[in-house]
Amino acid sequence: MNKLLFFFLFITCINYASAQQESQLKGKVVDTLGKAPLYNAVISLLNKKDSTLSKFTRSGKDGSFNLLRLAKGQYIIMITFPKFADYVDVVNIQEPVVDMGAIALTQKATLLKEVVIQSGRAIRIKGDTTEFVADSFTVKEGATVEDLLKQFPGFQVDSKGQITAHGQRVQKVLVDGEEFFGDDPTMATQNIAAKAVDKVQVYDTKTDQQNLTGLGGNNQGKTVNIKLKENSKKGSFGKAFAGSDFQKYHDAKVLYNRFVGKKKVSVYGTKSTVSTGSLNWEDRQKLGLENDLEYDEVGGYYYSIGSGDDFNDWSLRGLADSYTAGALFNNKWNEDKYGINGSYRFNRLSTRNESSTLTQTILSDGLLYRSDSVISNGLNQQHALNGKYEWKLDSLASIKFTTAGIYKTTQGFNHTNSNTQNEMEQYLNKNDQTRENETERKQLDNLFSYKQLFKKKDRQLLLTLRFGLVEDDNNGLLYSKFEKHDGNGNFVSDSITDQQKLFTGNSRTIGTKITYSEPLTSKLSLVVDYGFNNNNSASNRASYNNEGNNKYEILDSLYSNNFNLDASSHSTMAVLKYVGKKTRFAMGSGLSALQLNLKDLYKDKKTNYNFLNLTPQATYSYQLKQQTWFYVNYSGTTRQPSMNQLQPFRDNNDQTNIFIGNPNLKVGFNHRFNTSYSSYKVLTGTNLYVGASYGFTQNDISNSSIIDASGKRTYTPVNVNGNNYWNFWGNWNHGQGEKKLRHYIQLNANGGRNINFINNEKGTNNSANFNINYGIGYDIKDKFNFRIGPSAGYNSSRSSLRKVDNNYFSYGGSANGYVLLPGKIELSSDINANLRQKIDAFDRNTNIIQWNGSISRKVLKDKSGKIIFLANDILNQNKGYNRNIGSTFVTDERYLRVSRYFLLKFEWSFNKMPTGK
Structure with a gap:
């Protein structure tokens, strides 16, 4: 009997000890809205390592569940219930009892626009928004948001910081839904630490009107919203670095950020001879305002000098010496009832460039070759202000006022030597030209919007008002000596131009638009809008000939004009919008009447233009299954000729290329079709994004030469x-x-047909470009990573005027890596290769391989400092190059760029936030 009792106690102890090594997982499944328990929901537990099923059960009548005898480790829990969105999340079981509490499932019929998926990689799809949970992606210590974005599937970040997401350029980057330094998106991506980020959202860039109608506009791009962790909004962080080669290259920046809840204060400054110091990607002519082209129909008729954005590395030609500075203040208070956002930026950029351009012109009876050699210097300065004020009147009404102003000056010098030869290498002409310019621009843009919601779901009213002012002044000198070749080895002077070019212009734009949405059923709405825009502008271009002793007092009427323009448009649109369980569509059409009254003050002549425009639109999307969407869109838009094209104005700024306007131009109409397919698989981390577009234009505007x-x-x-x-x-x-290979394949193809005329003969060019890129990546956090992405492409161009072989292959790709060596030394390297096959037009080597590297080590007691030895363009091949092939021409441009240099840099970062360590 004692032996039996002892045996029973022994077995009990073993079972108890075994139970101590096992765990249980429990929780309760409820409805998100009503918090009611969900009975008979399926709870599956998968091994995270290989996604095999470990255990499953069903919830009880009170919604509770309990999974017993679980080995410790990481699992994936999946909960499914009819008519509810699936719930998928990672759970780490280390304790004897893990209680997940109440798990709320989202009812599809209630929240049609929000399908939430959580996974080990934590990618959530909410309607048209894809959300990435930052902590689920591996980045090295000290990584920025830009480094984080490179880890996201479907994202690309180039060497200039420009981001492409799901095949479209990212146009705007927000921080907690607010602009960060106006239209300077890389201020956020290159300076905010990745560990301070909670989530990153990406969605289509749309205006308020486009969101209301459900139609996409002319803004083909994406917006990224960086949502910070709550404990990263308390305190300050910043960075400062300085580097130099102790000769001619230096690079320095200081940035300070102070976050207190929803209040943000930031200041920065840069000084560099290796970049423009600017943080812009592209010209934003609306200065940070919403760029709604349908809204501002008449804004494009005012043409001015110096209206482009010269402060970006993307368009930089030559060597730069730059200064920048800026400040930002952002705050919301009184339970977000009030909000303010303001920023100031200063840019100063001087450039020096030497360039050469070869141009092949294709004629039906021969070829012409033009060679240009240019020496140029420029100085551009800019002050820019952006401000926004938001006021929520109550739970249904809100007001937003946005203002943006800019003051910009430019000074430029350009000396060009050019000559033209035929295919027999016989000279036809040569031209020696010098241009000097000073320009000044003042611009102010204001936008007021009022949004009114109603108690009835989907009923909404949106009113917008816009007021804009532009003033331009330009003072330039042009000296050009054009000589013909007499065929006997001599050049004969043909014409000499010695003129002063004066330009004054101003523009005032007033516009309003009202949009109203009325629900017809629970799924179907009718959206209507009306808009009015008016633009009054003046443009006075005067060319004065030199009468001797540098006195420019004789007006050359052939190259001068003085116009006043009054442009008015009325537009209306009606759209039916349907939002169903899996299907969404919107379709409608707009009608606009545009009237232009143009007055030639020199000739005292008035010309009236009346354009009637029809703009049909349609969008359809279908959810094949969770995380899988199909989308198709059609848009019809008009293309009015610009004022510069309509004016019978002759431009002689280049004696070898004289431009004459055409007052008889017709309105063009553009048809554009888009389609895309997207799919994401949670457990395998597989993403697929595919898209295509096609368009053609009736009465398109081309050139006759x-x-x-x-x-x-x-x-x-x-x-x-x-x-x-x-x-x-x-x-x-x-x-x-981590510690797993990642693969990606990218395909890009584009092309089309372009028609123009040369010597009264029609020239048709058919072009096509194809590119494929395969890449693999591997990470061990804070120790090692690499990415390799070789690419290959083919470019085809065929002209109807004459058979000329301008087809060529291109090869290259990119590779980058990082490794932590003994002694805490960090070694990183990246290489970008662009190898192009030679073409018949220009037998010149165009291959560029840029290899950069750095060696660094953290210093100071808290490791906040870093000493970096940086090598840029180790092979000394970073030369500016651009190739352009058209229906009647091929150009091959070379220009200066910053090539090989070595910098010794010291970088210091500080973080006075809870997550700072």
């Missing part, structure tokens, strides 16, 4: 039919997690 025996070209805009364009892109990513 006449080239005389001396090689001089005179061209004018004309209407043509038959122009089209197409594009295809695809992105496939597979693999997720």
